[in-house]
Amino acid sequence: MALRNIRQYGDEVLGKVCREVKDVTPRIRELIEDMKETMYANNGVGLAAPQVGVLRRVVVVDVGEGPIVLINPRIMETSGERTEEEGCLSLPGKSGLVTRPAYVKVEAYNEAMERIEVEGEELLARAFCHEIDHLDGHMYVEKVEGGVHDVAYEEEEEEG
Ligand code: NI
DSSP, rough: OOOOOOOTTTTTGSSSSSSSSOSOOOOOOOOHHHHHHHHTTTBBBBEEGGGGTTBBBBEEOSSSSSSEEEEEEEEEEEEEEEEEEEEEEEEEEEEEEEESSSSSEEEEOTOOOEEEEEETTTTHHHHHHHHHHTTTTTTTGGEEEEEEEEOOOGGGGGOO
């Protein structure tokens, strides 16, 4: 396993649409392990493959309940709305208010390429939406209400 370099806001790779994963090859497996390690090392709650420069539909999320790996994720259902501060490891030290669903149900594939459904509420729902947006070349700053601002150090653990 190895830490990977996180691409920063403004890097053109973050604006690109990622390709689906057909098979979990050793290379994809290594990518997933490296993404987890990189997310934890940076105190993130999520990381998407394009953030480490790989244009594949792979996401890792951990809001403190253990790692969730999503391959080719797709949001199937949403409900409610929450407006909260959100940040991103590709724009460290910054955050802004973003409205996201309070609940989402996601369809994806796991590392064995088995179809899974995962549900998330609150921060987990937000993390799923934020990371899946990355796969389509979107950053939270596009959705920020009232602009992006500097955050206090203790808020940085909620970056994805
Ligand atoms: Ni992000």
